[in-house]
Amino acid sequence: MDECATNAHRCTNSSTCINMMGWYYCQCKHGYEGPVPDNNLGTSCVDIDECEESRHTCHSxxxxxxKDGGFECSCPRESVDCRYSCVYEDREVAHGITVQSQFNPCMSCMCKKGVISCEQPKCDCTKSSSDACCPQCDSRHAxxxxxxxxxxxxxxxxWSYQCQTCECLFGEIxxxxxxxxxxxxxxxxxxxxxxxxHCGDLCSLGNYSSNFGSNCTLKSVMYQSGSExxxxxxPCVTCKCKVPFCAELVSNTACCVHR
Incomplete structure (x- = not known):
């Protein structure tokens, strides 16, 4: 089951759901840090105060x-010398200018009112030839x-193989x-x-009382533990309540179309 694709995860708005084989985890978005685990296997990411921690790129x-999840640079109206340029990698970048990162030449960074934003190139392997910034387009690295x-x-x-996570790196696994x-x-x-x-059905374990998490709630409807x-x-998806989560089980074969 892909909890991220089916929105069955418990990640907050400050985190991104990352699907894994048999489970998922929540990765804090840019501008937040953590995560702090909770009893629901979700996460709570807290805002980074870039100003207090001197992690901003505003000009002096x-x-x-x-701000929540970021920061902004402000110039007083009466100020004459205030600049909206960015201080990035020990250099000043003027507002509206795009530069390459000194540590990653494939990354382009743009300054906008004192805030620098960087992004990797978007590689379209069907249209562009492979280069140093798009190694995934080179079949020799498969x-x-x-x-x-x-x-x-x-x-x-x-991909997953024999209880391991494997990655292809320049032709090597x-x-x-x-x-x-x-x-x-x-x-x-x-x-x-x-x-x-994994945990069994908590309601069937002697260590838990019958009223401990005995129900699942899906789209405001309550279901008993163990019910399908x-x-x-x-209607093509069958669900089963398995405390503490409602998990998608199988597709209903009656909805399948013969091809």
Whole structure:
């Protein structure tokens, strides 16, 4: 199940949902830091005060004003010498000017009223030839799956294999142990064939009272733990309430179209 694609995650507006095999995690957006784990396996990212921590790019003549998820530079109306240029990588960049990063020549950075914003090039492998900034477009940097010879991964792509996360890096495969999700139960279950342990149905465990998280709520409708039901917005999706989450199970075969 892809919790991120199905919006079944608990990430906040200050974080981005990153899907993993069997679980997900929340990554703080730019301008926030954390995350701070909570009992719902979500995260709470807090705003970075770039002004207080001197992490802004305002010119010394301008005033840094912290905002939620960022900052802005302010010049008093009566000021004559105040500038909206950016101080970036020990150099001054005028407002409206785009420069390359000294540490990453593939990254272009633009100054807008004292705030610098950088982005990587958008690589369209169908239209542009491969270069140093778009190695994923070079078929010479592709990796072949460890067992499926017909499956190729381009540079930068990731996949799961034998309880490991693998990445293709310039034609070489680098794998590391698959990260498992944090658990809120004291006695997790590690089923044969599973890469990660998991919690059973909390309502069926003797350590929990019957009223502890015994229901799921989906789109304002409450369901009992263990019950199965159709997604009210998609009749082709069957759901099951498995405390503490409602998880998508399978597609209803009656909705499949023979091709």
């Amino acid at each position: 003549s301008a005033q840094c004003v912290n 990796c072949r799956h460890q067992e499926l010879n017909d499956v190729l991964f381009m540079h930068g792509e990731r 680098d794998c590391w142990e698959l990260k498992c999700p944090p658990l809120i139960c004291s006695n997790p279950i590690h089923s044969p064939g599973d890469c990660c342990p 039901f159709l997604d009210p917005e998609d």
